[in-house]
Amino acid sequence: MNYAELVFSQIEQPSAFIWNTMIRGYIESSNPCRAFHCYGRMQSKNMSGDNHTYPYVLKACGLMLGLDEGREIHGEVLKRGFLSDLFVRNALISMYCRCGAIVCGRTLFDGFHYRDLVSWNSIISGYVRFGEMGEAQKLFDEIPERDVFTWAIMIDGYGKKLGDIIRGRELFDRMPERDLACWNSMINGYVNHGEMVAARDLFEEMPKRNVISWSIMIDGYVRFGNSKEALNLFNQMLHHGTKPDNISTMIAISACAQLGALDQGRWIHTYIQKNKIILDVIGQTALLDMYMKGGSLEEARTMFNRMPERxxxxxxxxxxxxxxxxxxxxxxxxxxxxxxxxxxxxxxxxxxxxxxxxxxxxxxxxxxxxxxxxxxxxxxxKLEHYGCLVDLLGRAGQLDEAKNWIQSMPMKPNSALWGSLLAACKTHQNVLLAEVSVGRLVELKADDCGVYVILSNIYAEEGMWEDVLKVRKLMSDRGIKKEAGRSVIVVDGEVEEFVSGERSHSSNKEIDLVIRSLSMMIMSV
Known part of the structure; x- marks a missing residue:
């Protein structure tokens, strides 16, 4: 658009067609405010809009949620007699629906006998956007003809707004033909509800996929804590020849950050640079987070200092x-x-x-x-800030002051605060305050295995063996078991997760070799 503006500035008397081209260009480059201002400049030059101008300007109003601006344009449309134009009328319906004035959009829709598929899709989309699926379903049943987009709107609505994923699947199965958007909407609906198995089954059935399909699945695995599978799927996407975009790479970087898989994160960063994938500030921040969580401070500092925008x-x-x-x-x-x-x-x-x-x-x-x-x-x-303060004082050994802050805070303390104080009691061997903390955690029903293990260790370090036995008996009577430890390691570029006590992992032989090698190195030292 910068180059377009330079050329535009050299035209002495631009025609309505040229003005429309500029307005459309701003919209397509995701700058609706500039599009609206361009229309204002057009008016200041006494250049009247035509039936192509108003749909573009109304789309800009909808994108920037400018209801007042849209109403102004509606007035211009009435004055200039363009309300009978189908394209202008559809743009008005869409604008009102986007801006939340669904009643105005419906009035326009009902006020004209001739409507095309765009008219129906616009009003249905408006009801779906604001979760009014009952009214959307009525219109869907009344519509004289449907296209793939009509079905996709409804499937997306049931998947996102009402959570009625079963109803969405019924519509999906009834579709006479499906495009990629419908497949992606249905999969996204499953992902939004955490039904990753159903989402993966449908993903595997797809006749073809695009980068959006892969991104939905990868993002789902990251959101629900399975970053290892997210990275495996990202690698599969590359293997299938689908070029990742800035969104899919950002999600993969987030997966690396969750796992602490620094080498894979570096590889993705190099891939981004080689393939000239442009990351926005969000993607660059994801890279920064990945380097920080991977412990690579120098790379994180370099990334932060080179960011053009923060x-x-x-x-x-x-x-x-x-x-x-x-x-x-x-x-x-x-x-x-x-x-x-x-x-x-x-x-x-x-x-x-x-x-x-x-x-x-x-x-x-x-x-x-x-x-x-x-x-x-x-x-x-907030509670979290008080938690930091309690942790700060607790680590410094100022346990009584930490307790005073907990008791004087304006909101009711939660289990995290008492747990933080309990951890500090272990560090500084304060038995009495530890018992108080455990009592509060019991009241909050947050006395999990970790709480009793800490209390037992405090007693043990003080030589209070009878109390140790009491705590362990209490854990046994309540059926409380210590959770198994988990760890993640990268072997030959693959992220492997291990659970303490398990011997069934496919890479146990390789890991045993690594452990034996490390043991020999330690013995030699």
Whole structure:
């Protein structure tokens, strides 16, 4: 559009066709506000719009949810006598439906006897968008003819809005013909409800797939905690010759971050660079998060410093990552730099910097930041912020002060706060306060195996063996078992997950070889 603007500026008297081309260009480049302003410039030049101008401008109003602007254009349409034009009328219906004025859209729809398929799809889509599936179903049953898009709208609506995935599947099975959009909508409906097995079965049945199909499945596995399968599917997508886009690569990077699979994340980053895939600030932030969670601080710093644009999430990821990796002082300095630049602050930024203070033992700075959160920025602390404060004081051994903060906070403390205090009691061997913490956790019905294991260990370190036996008997009587430990390791480029006590893993032989090799190295040292 920059080049188009340069050419446009050289035209002394652009015609309506040229103005329409510019307005359409802004819409297609996802800049509806510029499209609307372009129409304003067109009016200022005393250039009247035609039946092609108004559909473009109304689409811009719908995209930017500009109901007032859309009503202004509606007035222009009435003045110039274009309301009888089918394309203009459909654009008005679509605009009102997008902006939430479904009654206005329905009035226009009902006010004309001649409607085409676009008219029907626009009004049905409006009802679906706002979850009014009953009215959408009535119109769907009345429509004289349907196309693939009509079916896709309804399937998508049942999958997203009402959660009636069974009804959506019935429609899907009734379809006379299906395109990729319908397959993707149905799969996405299953994914949104966490039914990954059904989604995968349908995915395997697809006659053909596009990058959206793969992205829906990969994203589903990441969202529901199966990042290993997400990466396997990403590799399958490459093997099948489907070129990933910025969305699918971003999801794969997130999977690497969840698993700590740094090598695979680096490989994907290299693939992005070689194939000139343009990542927006969200994708770049995902890369930053992956490097931070993988412990590669230098690569994370390089990524952050080279980002042409940073949003508040980028700063948050960097501050949180520095804190998690033990660089609390640097995290606080970065937070101070944010303040100096006048960046907007939110509660998540404060959560990250307070966590960093907690990990680094920066009690004074942490307390100061906590107080300034309210006094300077007007952000009310949430339970999570109090949790960071309790953890900060607990790690520093100030257990009584931590307990006072819990008891004086304006909301009811949750299990996380008492659990944090219990962990601090173990570190600093405070038996009495540990027993109080466990009592509160019992009241909150949050006394899982970890709570009793910690209490048992505190008793053991103090030589209180009778109390140790009581705790273990209590666990046995209640049927509480310690959860098995899990670990993830990369072997020959494959991400493998292991559960403590299991011997059935397919790669056990390879892992045994690795363990024996490591043992020999340790013995030699």
């Amino acid at each position: 949003n508040i999430i980028s700063w948050n990821v960097m501050i949180a990552g520095l804190g998690i990796n033990g660089l609390g002082e640097e995290a606080v300095e970065l937070f101070a730099h944010m303040e100096m630049l006048g960046m907007p602050m939110d509660d998540l930024i404060f959560l990250s910097v307070l966590t960093a203070c907690s990990h680094a033992g920066l009690v004074t700075k942490g307390l100061d930041i906590f107080r300034r959160m309210t006094s300077v920025y007007g952000i009310k602390p």
